[in-house]
Amino acid sequence: MEKVLKTQALTKRYGSLTAVNELELEVPKGSVFGILGPNGSGKTTTLGMVLGVTRPTSGNFEWFGGKPSFEVKQKVGALLETPNFYPYLSAIDNLKIIATIKEVKDPDIEGVLQTVNLAQRASSKFKTYSLGMKQRLAIAAALLSHPEVLVLDEPTNGLDPEGIAEIRSMILDIAKRGITVILASHLLYEIEKVCTHVVVLRKGHLIFQGKVDELTGHDGFIEIKAADMNKLETVLQSMAGIENIRKKDGLLVLALQQQISPEEINRSLAEKGIYVSHLHFRKNSLEKQFLNLIKTTENETA
Amino acid sequence: MKLLKIEWLKLKGHPFFWIGLGLYAACMILLVSKAGGIEWRVDDPDNEAGQKLLNFGEAGFYKLPYIWQNVTYLAGYFKFIPAFLLIFFVSNEYQYRTYRQNIIDGLSIGEFYTSKLISAFIFSVISVLIIGVNAGIMAILYNESASAADYFQNMDYLLAYFAEVLFLMLLALFLTFLFKRSTITVIIILLYYFIVEPLAGLAIGDPISDYLPTRPSREMITQPFTRMLRLDVAFKIKSPETFSYHFLLLTFLYTVILGFGGWWILKRRDL
Numbered sequence: 001m002e003k004v005l006k007t008q009a010l011t012k013r014y015g016s017l018t019a020v021n022e023l024e025l026e027v028p029k030g031s032v033f034g035i036l037g038p039n040g041s042g043k044t045t046t047l048g049m050v051l052g053v054t055r056p057t058s059g060n061f062e063w064f065g066g067k068p069s070f071e072v073k074q075k076v077g078a079l080l081e082t083p084n085f086y087p088y089l090s091a092i093d094n095l096k097i098i099a100t101i102k103e104v105k106d107p108d109i110e111g112v113l114q115t116v117n118l119a120q121r122a123s124s125k126f127k128t129y130s131l132g133m134k135q136r137l138a139i140a141a142a143l144l145s146h147p148e149v150l151v152l153d154e155p156t157n158g159l160d161p162e163g164i165a166e167i168r169s170m171i172l173d174i175a176k177r178g179i180t181v182i183l184a185s186h187l188l189y190e191i192e193k194v195c196t197h198v199v200v201l202r203k204g205h206l207i208f209q210g211k212v213d214e215l216t217g218h219d220g221f222i223e224i225k226a227a228d229m230n231k232l233e234t235v236l237q238s239m240a241g242i243e244n245i246r247k248k249d250g251l252l253v254l255a256l257q258q259q260i261s262p263e264e265i266n267r268s269l270a271e272k273g274i275y276v277s278h279l280h281f282r283k284n285s286l287e288k289q290f291l292n293l294i295k296t297t298e299n300e301t302a
Numbered sequence: 303m304k305l306l307k308i309e310w311l312k313l314k315g316h317p318f319f320w321i322g323l324g325l326y327a328a329c330m331i332l333l334v335s336k337a338g339g340i341e342w343r344v345d346d347p348d349n350e351a352g353q354k355l356l357n358f359g360e361a362g363f364y365k366l367p368y369i370w371q372n373v374t375y376l377a378g379y380f381k382f383i384p385a386f387l388l389i390f391f392v393s394n395e396y397q398y399r400t401y402r403q404n405i406i407d408g409l410s411i412g413e414f415y416t417s418k419l420i421s422a423f424i425f426s427v428i429s430v431l432i433i434g435v436n437a438g439i440m441a442i443l444y445n446e447s448a449s450a451a452d453y454f455q456n457m458d459y460l461l462a463y464f465a466e467v468l469f470l471m472l473l474a475l476f477l478t479f480l481f482k483r484s485t486i487t488v489i490i491i492l493l494y495y496f497i498v499e500p501l502a503g504l505a506i507g508d509p510i511s512d513y514l515p516t517r518p519s520r521e522m523i524t525q526p527f528t529r530m531l532r533l534d535v536a537f538k539i540k541s542p543e544t545f546s547y548h549f550l551l552l553t554f555l556y557t558v559i560l561g562f563g564g565w566w567i568l569k570r571r572d573l
């Protein structure tokens with residue numbers, strides 16, 4: 001599959017602190033790509049580097065298979081951390097500046113403002129906007145050059161539930177138009193709601209990369225143990241309804257899809273002549289799974 | 303062209319741009335038109351016992367070709383007004399984080415820097431235009447029988463003045479990029495210009511102190527009053543015929559150095 005963005009061993013150090021550590025990312029074209037991590041995990045730093053405002057300490061990145069250039073910036077609409085505009089100018093004048101910078105011929109300023117529901121306040125000064133309106137204007141600005149990629153860093157930060165829902169449905173609409181969206185967030189359920197792919201960062205390390213349903217799609221985990229662990233694993237691998245199998249503390253941890261129940265697993269194993277000595281079912285909340293993911297790697301790295 | 307358009311969009315939307323320039327223009331009009339009224343006590347040769355009041359106008363403040371030197375010298379004290387405006391607008395780009403957004407949106411760091419050089423240039427041109435038009439009008443009013451050639455004589459003081467203002471703009475730009483905030487930049491530039499460098503100049507002594515950064519720009523146009531008030535005749539000193547080309551060259555050199563200095567700062571750090 002075609003890659004929109006690729007990073008190789010991308011690293012940023014601030015003195016002794018490594019904000020991003022040898023990061024390897026691949027963002028597939030057409031995906032809604034989530035970057036998930038707690039505060040200070042290096043999301044903004046990563047995006048800052050690929051957007052050309054933070055100098056990488058080492059490593060590389062490629063947009064559309066090539067070096068960063070003006071053409072790349074035309075194809076990428078981005079919002080980093082906070083919406084940044086000239087507060088004394090109206091939305092229209094702010095967008096005019098951006099259209100000039102991006103060399104957009106006949107910018108459809110009215111159109112993008114309509115897309116984000118700001119048409120009525122188009123000539124009010126930016127400083128009179130509410131936070132939600134500011135975020136929406138930032139999305140409008142990013143859409144101005146008909147980008148192929150939209151980069152959003154915590155676009156729902158500080159918004160009320162209504163504003164959050166509005167931004168989310170906006171992101172989904174944009175993704176439906178075929179625009180690749182890269183979305184950084186520290187909220188798992190946000191990523192789960194809108195993203196197709198996800199990477200999880202912790203202290204600048206990549207600890208998970210895959211499809212969102214691999215992280216969250218299953219209904220729970222089963223920890224399982226039998227006398228013959230190898231045979232157990234082979235049998236389980238051929239069984240439908242199991243997302244993935246991990247080894248942990250001498251147990252196998254199965255991530256389950258919804259349609260398979262612990263009883264079913266037990267019965268099919270018994271049919272194959274395997275009797276489990278330990279079977280424990282955990283139905284995790286998503287938030288807890290995310291925390292678990294972070295915790296397990298913490299133990300591994302410690 | 304693109305960069306000029308961007309700067310124009312950014313500047314024209316801010317009330318400070320218009321208010322600041324309007325006030326500056328008003329100040330300069332007042333300064334130039336009222337300077338003739340400044341009074342000065344001189345010995346009166348017709349009156350053994352006393353002195354008489356002579357005002358600048360009577361002393362030839364508006365007379366060609368000296369008017370160009372007189373006006374540009376006086377206006378030199380007010381060049382900080384456009385410099386502060388520039389500091390305000392450039393530091394805003396940091397405060398609003400629009401500098402970073404401009405780069406994300408597609409400007410290179412070099413283009414952003416160039417756009418600010420354009421701003422510095424615009425402010426300098428505006429300043430020269432205001433002063434030049436002002437002086438020109440007063441010259442017409444006070445020199446009835448002057449020929450075109452008379453007007454052009456010594457008009458190159460406007461060029462010297464432009465170099466002086468542009469130098470200060472580049473110094474302001476450099477310091478703004480260094481400190482990123484307007485208040486501290488304004489304080490530093492005033493401290494440096496009026497206290498640090500003059501003291502350093504005293505400490506170093508005369509021939510070398512002429513080569514300190516702001517010295518050439520402020521010594522380039524010499525004060526005109528000695529000649530205007532005939533003190534040069536009285537004290538038997540010679541007034542220079544024109545401004546110092548040596549200092550003009552040095553001013554230009556420092557302007558270029560500051561230009562590269564600002565670029566060097568920007569290139570080296572994260573936004």
Ligand SMILES: Nc1ncnc2c1ncn2[C@@H]1O[C@H](COP(=O)(O)OP(=O)(O)OP(=O)(O)O)[C@@H](O)[C@H]1O
Nearest residue numbers: 014017019037038039040041042043044045046186
């Ligand atoms: N300019 C800087 N100087 C020093 N350290 C920095 C700088 N910028 C970021 N850091 C550090 O780098 C680490 C990663 O920061 P970053 O902003 O990328 O995190 P984040 O994942 O975006 O967090 P958040 O969810 O709070 O936005 C943090 O520990 C932060 O303190």
Ligand SMILES: [Mg+2]
Nearest residue numbers: 043044081153
């Ligand atoms: Mg962040």
